[in-house]
Amino acid sequence: MSSILIQLIGVVGYSFLAISYYRKRKIDILWMQIIAYLFFSVHYYLLGAITGTICNVLGLVAITLIYLVK
Numbered sequence: 001m002s003s004i005l006i007q008l009i010g011v012v013g014y015s016f017l018a019i020s021y022y023r024k025r026k027i028d029i030l031w032m033q034i035i036a037y038l039f040f041s042v043h044y045y046l047l048g049a050i051t052g053t054i055c056n057v058l059g060l061v062a063i064t065l066i067y068l069v070k
Helices: 002-020 026-047 050-069
Strands: none
Touching (some): 026 050
């Protein structure tokens, strides 16, 4: 049961990422991608993939800096 929940977290993250590509405004795209990276980070952490978690956290930091600089 827990592995299904973990996979659903990954699907939600992918959904946010896919939806972000259809947004018009830059701020909307960045918000959706920040949410997606959060879900992906949790997803990889729960799977025990520390390297994947680190990569997604670094991506989250990069997207957040882009959002803050605008």
